[in-house]
Amino acid sequence: MARRYRSGFGWLIIVMVAVFEAVSVAGRRPFPRHLAIDGVGAPKSGICAKAVVKHGYKCQEFDVKTDDGYMLSLQRIPEGKVGNNSAKKPPVVLQHGVLVDGVTWLMNSPQQALGFILADNGFDVWISNVRGTRYSRRHATLDPNFNPKFWDWSWDELVDHDLPAVLGFVQKQTGQKVHYVGHSLGTLMALATLAEGKQLDKLKSAALLSPIAYLSHMTTALGIVASRSFMGELGQLFGLAEFNPMGPGASALVRFYCSQPLVNCYDFMAAMTGVNCCLNRTTAKDLLEHEPQSTSTKNLVHLAQTVRDGVLRRYNYGNTKDNMAHYKSPNPPVFNLAKIPPSFPLFLSYGGQDALSDIADVKRLLSEIKSHDPAKLQVQLIKDYGHADFILATNAKDLVYNQVISFFRKFN
Numbered sequence: 001m002a003r004r005y006r007s008g009f010g011w012l013i014i015v016m017v018a019v020f021e022a023v024s025v026a027g028r029r030p031f032p033r034h035l036a037i038d039g040v041g042a043p044k045s046g047i048c049a050k051a052v053v054k055h056g057y058k059c060q061e062f063d064v065k066t067d068d069g070y071m072l073s074l075q076r077i078p079e080g081k082v083g084n085n086s087a088k089k090p091p092v093v094l095q096h097g098v099l100v101d102g103v104t105w106l107m108n109s110p111q112q113a114l115g116f117i118l119a120d121n122g123f124d125v126w127i128s129n130v131r132g133t134r135y136s137r138r139h140a141t142l143d144p145n146f147n148p149k150f151w152d153w154s155w156d157e158l159v160d161h162d163l164p165a166v167l168g169f170v171q172k173q174t175g176q177k178v179h180y181v182g183h184s185l186g187t188l189m190a191l192a193t194l195a196e197g198k199q200l201d202k203l204k205s206a207a208l209l210s211p212i213a214y215l216s217h218m219t220t221a222l223g224i225v226a227s228r229s230f231m232g233e234l235g236q237l238f239g240l241a242e243f244n245p246m247g248p249g250a251s252a253l254v255r256f257y258c259s260q261p262l263v264n265c266y267d268f269m270a271a272m273t274g275v276n277c278c279l280n281r282t283t284a285k286d287l288l289e290h291e292p293q294s295t296s297t298k299n300l301v302h303l304a305q306t307v308r309d310g311v312l313r314r315y316n317y318g319n320t321k322d323n324m325a326h327y328k329s330p331n332p333p334v335f336n337l338a339k340i341p342p343s344f345p346l347f348l349s350y351g352g353q354d355a356l357s358d359i360a361d362v363k364r365l366l367s368e369i370k371s372h373d374p375a376k377l378q379v380q381l382i383k384d385y386g387h388a389d390f391i392l393a394t395n396a397k398d399l400v401y402n403q404v405i406s407f408f409r410k411f412n
Contacts, residue, residue, distance in 0.1 A: 274355020
């Protein structure tokens, strides 16, 4: 079984040729017409128009500039159609995972989607979109289509720049500390931030759905093959700074890995996230029409390092010289989760069938925060849930979201 994950010389040559040809084509692709190019204006048709106002909810679009020049798209649902719409509602930020954007919180019906449910329960809802996604594909000076420097980041930069910018903006707008909901990579951003003792002046509590800290037991077929055969590093080798699974360059790699034994991409969502129990078929189809979206190749390399090394740490540049330049250490700093403040309110919900956030890896995470104040920690296991169920399951309101709402109200 382990043999199929090894990168033989012949396999490497095939991938190198595929990437070389694909990147040559990718370098000639036109600039997407639906995106702003001046680094200031938001795309004309945003998430509010596409996913919110059609359901009768108010929605506002904001641009948030990070301290390193990225323009992030942020949506606000200031009130619900039903329920408590008091003047001073507690703000909550929703942070999506990798290869998707904030619209995933809105794809189900208003009775099933977390963004609408929170609004209808009296929360001031803010939906974050990290750099590189469809509506955050902007920078003060860097063109994402022609300047590879736009894509020179991993989830380190999401922790250091994107999350502080969004939380700071929401706190300034509302005058309150913020509740936080993260899914997948969105949970990793929060855990790394809290482990360094940062943003505590802005955060009130955090709900982590399908929490990601360790990925050693990941079982999704495409993820294992890609990470263990250095898919991201091959992309970097041939200058593939942007990783767009549907773009010419990256799609050649994806097709190649999908052709490997035991990797079945006929159900692409299952190949990426594993099997999910409770999705609406129409919603799942709509998701695949909107997603997956771009991230940086460097970000995928960083995630693959977590899979291969079994350690949660900052990006490894692969040599002592570069690591010393960035960290003043030959090895990247490790995020010590035991340093998460024990009194910070944490809600963790994970699935028994999750192929990305495996039970064994979540238990390792829980062991590292074993000293957390029991009164401030709530842990939930849903045996039938897979990775995408936490944001798209038709029964997530009853199983997960109502518990999140109760948790937030407890610590409001």
